[in-house]
Amino acid sequence: YGDYNQKIDYVFKVVLIGDSAVGKSQLLARFARNEFSVDSKATIGVEFQTKTLSIDHKTVKAQIWDTAGQERYRAVTSAYYRGAVGAMLVFDMTKRQSFDHMARWLEELRGHADKNIVVMLIGNKCDLRSLRAVPTEDAQEFAQKENVFFMETSALESTNVETAFFTVLTEIYRIIS
Ligand code: GDP
Ligand code: MG
Numbered sequence: 001y002g003d004y005n006q007k008i009d010y011v012f013k014v015v016l017i018g019d020s021a022v023g024k025s026q027l028l029a030r031f032a033r034n035e036f037s038v039d040s041k042a043t044i045g046v047e048f049q050t051k052t053l054s055i056d057h058k059t060v061k062a063q064i065w066d067t068a069g070q071e072r073y074r075a076v077t078s079a080y081y082r083g084a085v086g087a088m089l090v091f092d093m094t095k096r097q098s099f100d101h102m103a104r105w106l107e108e109l110r111g112h113a114d115k116n117i118v119v120m121l122i123g124n125k126c127d128l129r130s131l132r133a134v135p136t137e138d139a140q141e142f143a144q145k146e147n148v149f150f151m152e153t154s155a156l157e158s159t160n161v162e163t164a165f166f167t168v169l170t171e172i173y174r175i176i177s
Helices: 024-033 096-100 102-112 136-146 161-176
Strands: 010-017 048-055 058-065 086-092 118-124 149-152
Touching: 010 024, 010 102, 010 161, 024 048, 024 058, 024 086, 024 161, 048 161, 058 161, 086 096, 086 102, 086 161, 096 102, 096 136, 102 118, 102 136, 118 136, 118 161, 136 149, 149 161
Parallel strands: 010 058, 010 086, 086 118, 118 149
Antiparallel strands: 048 058
């Protein structure tokens, strides 16, 4: 950590997409800095964060892009998707609508990104058990049909966040190596 002589073998760009307020910025904060905040307005304006990790004895720098609030205006541009080799398609499992919009986000992603992009569907906020509005099976079925990975996460409780990112990064590595 902090070693500027560290040799980076790969840089993987991964984009976060999904409706506003599903927890994209907090998933990124949890993964990159192991932080969480209830009020995450502070993350507006941040383009991406990086995290360097080791996969198969190689040093991989994950460059994770956040929408910086632009998804509110559906203004996520093609520059956002350019060069992305992975995508986290995030919905809030307590908001059915955010799951229903996943097909549209996936369509937009597939229209802009490389066809070999590795995609992970994420049902976030699994800590809010009593408020669940999307059954696991519904999301699983969608993921299977669309041939994407699927995981339920909590940025708040740190559940499956590392695993979700690591799964995507490992799959990207497997494809390109
Ligand atoms: P974004 O608009 O998709 O980037 O969503 P944010 O990351 O800004 O999160 C929106 C709100 O949901 C904030 O109040 C977060 O604190 C909250 N939030 C994000 N992830 C979780 C989670 O896993 N569990 C719970 N309970 N709240 C979360
Ligand atoms: Mg955000």
